[in-house]
Amino acid sequence: MRPGLEALPGRWAGGAALALGLALLVRGWRRRRPAPRREVLFFPSPATCPAALLGEPGPAPCPCPCPCPLPHGDSPLARLLRRLLSARRSLELCLFAFSSPPLGRAVQLLHRRGVRVRLVTDSGSMGLTGSQIGRLRQAGIQVRHDQESGYMHHKFAIVDKKMLITGSLNWTTQAIQSNRENVLIVEDAEYVEPFLAEFERMWEEYNPANYTFFPNKKEQK
Amino acid sequence: MRPGLEALPGRWAGGAALALGLALLVRGWRRRRPAPRREVLFFPSPATCPAALLGEPGPAPCPCPCPCPLPHGDSPLARLLRRLLSARRSLELCLFAFSSPPLGRAVQLLHRRGVRVRLVTDSGSMGLTGSQIGRLRQAGIQVRHDQESGYMHHKFAIVDKKMLITGSLNWTTQAIQSNRENVLIVEDAEYVEPFLAEFERMWEEYNPANYTFFPNKKEQK
Numbered sequence: 001m002r003p004g005l006e007a008l009p010g011r012w013a014g015g016a017a018l019a020l021g022l023a024l025l026v027r028g029w030r031r032r033r034p035a036p037r038r039e040v041l042f043f044p045s046p047a048t049c050p051a052a053l054l055g056e057p058g059p060a061p062c063p064c065p066c067p068c069p070l071p072h073g074d075s076p077l078a079r080l081l082r083r084l085l086s087a088r089r090s091l092e093l094c095l096f097a098f099s100s101p102p103l104g105r106a107v108q109l110l111h112r113r114g115v116r117v118r119l120v121t122d123s124g125s126m127g128l129t130g131s132q133i134g135r136l137r138q139a140g141i142q143v144r145h146d147q148e149s150g151y152m153h154h155k156f157a158i159v160d161k162k163m164l165i166t167g168s169l170n171w172t173t174q175a176i177q178s179n180r181e182n183v184l185i186v187e188d189a190e191y192v193e194p195f196l197a198e199f200e201r202m203w204e205e206y207n208p209a210n211y212t213f214f215p216n217k218k219e220q221k
Numbered sequence: 222m223r224p225g226l227e228a229l230p231g232r233w234a235g236g237a238a239l240a241l242g243l244a245l246l247v248r249g250w251r252r253r254r255p256a257p258r259r260e261v262l263f264f265p266s267p268a269t270c271p272a273a274l275l276g277e278p279g280p281a282p283c284p285c286p287c288p289c290p291l292p293h294g295d296s297p298l299a300r301l302l303r304r305l306l307s308a309r310r311s312l313e314l315c316l317f318a319f320s321s322p323p324l325g326r327a328v329q330l331l332h333r334r335g336v337r338v339r340l341v342t343d344s345g346s347m348g349l350t351g352s353q354i355g356r357l358r359q360a361g362i363q364v365r366h367d368q369e370s371g372y373m374h375h376k377f378a379i380v381d382k383k384m385l386i387t388g389s390l391n392w393t394t395q396a397i398q399s400n401r402e403n404v405l406i407v408e409d410a411e412y413v414e415p416f417l418a419e420f421e422r423m424w425e426e427y428n429p430a431n432y433t434f435f436p437n438k439k440e441q442k
Contacts, residue, residue, distance in 0.1 A: 015236025023244040038411035042419055044371060096389075150265060150399030153389050166403065168317075168374050168389065178371030180423070182387065184405070184412060190259035191405060198263055202401070 036187035043169060043181035045076040050102035053081045054109055076183070077176055081106050083165055083185055084157065092158040092199045093119040096151060097128065097170040104132035108139050119143045120202050122152040130173075144206040152202070156195055164192045257408035264390060264402035266297040271323035274302045275330055297404070298397055302327050304386055304406055305378065313379040313420045314340040317372060318349065318391040325353035329360050340364045341423050343373040351394075365427040373423070377416055385413045 051057070051066035066072070084091070084106050091110055098104065098121060111117045119136060123145040126133040137143050146152040156166035167183035169175050186192065272278070272287035287293070305312070305327050312331055319325065319342060332338045340357060344366040347354040358364050367373040377387035388404035390396050407413065 013236065015234065016240035019237035019240035020244065023241065038409055040412055040415040042415070146401070148399075148401075150395070150401065153396065153400040153402050155389055156403070166389075166405070167387070168376055174371070175374065178369075179374040180367065180369075180371065181374050182377070182416070182419070184387070184407075188259055188409075191261055194261040194263070195403070198403070 037163065037185055038187070039079075039185035041076040041079055041167075041183040041185070043076050043176055043183070044178055045078075045176050046071060047177060048072070048075040048077045050078070050081055050105070053078060053085060054102065054105050056105070077102070080165070080183060083159065083163065085110065086163070087115045087159045089160050090116045090158075091118070091160075092196070093117065094121075094152075094154040094156050094199055094202065095119065095171050096122045096153045096155055097125045097172050097175075098132045098136075099128065099130040099172045100132070100176055101173070103171045104135060107132075107136060107141065111136075111139055111141050117141045118199075118203060120152065120154075120199065120206060121145050123147060124151065132171075144203060144208065146202075146206055147211060154198075158192065158196055158199065161196060162192060163187050164195050166195065258384065258406055259408070260300075260406035262297040262300055262388075262404040262406070264297050264397055264404070265399055266299075266397050267292060268398060269293070269296040269298045271299070271302055271326070274299060274306060275323065275326050277326075298323070301386070301404060304380065304384065306331065307384070308336045308380045310336060310381050311379075312336050312338045312381075313417070314338065315342075315373075315375040315377050315420055315423065316340065316392050317343045317374045317376055318346040318393050318396075319353045319357075320349065320351040320393045321353070321397055322394070324392045325356060328353075328357060328362065332357075332360055332362050338362045339420075339424060341373065341375075341420065341427060342366050344368060345372065353392075365424060365429065367423075367427055368432060375419075379413065379417055379420065382417060383413060384408050385416050387412075387416065 047070050049066050049068050049070040049072045051068065052072065056066070081102065084103070087110050091107070093107065098119075107117060107119075117136075119133075119141060121133060121143060125131070126143075126145055133143055154166075155168065155170055156164060158164055164186040165183060166186065167181065169179075169181040169183050175181055268291050270287050270289050270291040270293045272289065273293065277287070302323065305324070308331050312328070314328065319340075328338060328340075338357075340354075340362060342354060342364060346352070347364075347366055354364055375387075376389070376391055377385060379385055385407040386404060387407065388402065390400075390402040390404050396402055
């Protein structure tokens with residue numbers, strides 16, 4: 001046997017361990033990137049007190065925790081509110097119907113915090129009883145609507161241009177408390193980017209400069 | 222220098238190459254698993270001739286290609302039909318409203334091919350003008366419906382228990398041709414499995430054995 005040969009298996013093993021260590025390091029570094037959030041919420045949701053989530057005090061003299069009789073625990077509505085309230089920079093809303101008071105207060109809270117909120121809705125449903133659209137506009141939030149005979153039937157939100165919230169759920173109390181509905185929370189770019197592009201398309205198309213309220217009215221000469 | 226030491230760097234490199242080769246092999250094997258399909262369809266869809274997709278001949282004497290004046294190209298509706306028609310074993314449908322004739326024909330075609338089709342729908346919308354529900358039942362497809370005051374408002378399909386088709390789109394001609402709608406095609410298990418579980422929950426809950434048609438009617442003595 002040549003001198004030194006008896007040490008070879010150990011040296012091969014050393015090289016292999018080094019390379020495997022490097023491979024695992026690279027893999028570990030990749031894994032540190034957080035996995036995209038993938039979550040499903042099903043409704044109806046039990047009625048839930050949104051006060052704590054919305055930072056709203058209970059009535060004096062007991063401002064916290066809210067003493068209202070509604071359950072304060074986890075629920076699909078509470079989860080939806082939490083995802084929405086995670087917005088720090090931007091919120092795009094594209095909603096056929098929007099009349100849920102806690103969701104309306106959440107959107108106003110984000111607007112007050114400096115989040116850029118833009119809302120697209122359906123011209124036929126924005127004036128329905130209990131609609132939040134008027135309040136949101138009064139609060140200074142930009143709203144645009146369709147001018148088509150078909151419905152603007154989407155029901156989605158995009159948080160900070162990276163989290164899509166979409167499904168069958170209209171943002172109404174009836175839908176949240178009584179209907180069988182679904183909402184997907186999605187961070188995969190394959191979904192978020194096309195929805196963002198769809199929002200921007202509609203935002204431009206529904207620019208009020210393009211509205212024609214009285215198409216048959218003649219211009220004054 | 223000990224004899225044999227001059228060969229050590231080469232042997233370390235050999236071990237490293239072997240280990241890296243193994244790591245790449247494992248990675249390559251993982252990559253061969255097809256990536257989950259992630260696709261978004263936006264509506265309205267241009268009117269599209271579904272005859273070729275549905276294997277329907279045109280009227281004699283020119284059975285193929287269909288000579289109808291509708292466009293025959295790609296469209297969101299054609300893509301939706303293609304995904305649906307890829308079913309080989311099972312199709313779960315959970316649809317608030319279902320009146321689209323081409324989608325109805327696609328579901329009947331799958332049933333004839335031996336795919337196990339189950340359909341859950343909303344009791345209030347199943348009798349609307351143009352509903353496909355009666356035809357599907359006549360064809361022998363199992364249908365169950367809710368018995369709740371709220372709406373069964375989901376609009377999803379699950380193909381072969383591995384592909385979820387879900388969104389804002391009711392399966393109606395109005396929604397397909399006139400509304401702004403979205404449909405997600407999803408194969409990630411984090412979404413498919415909860416939707417499948419939701420379907421099975423409703424399928425059991427809406428078992429006709431549990432229907433109470435005349436809750437105030439007294440039993441005959």
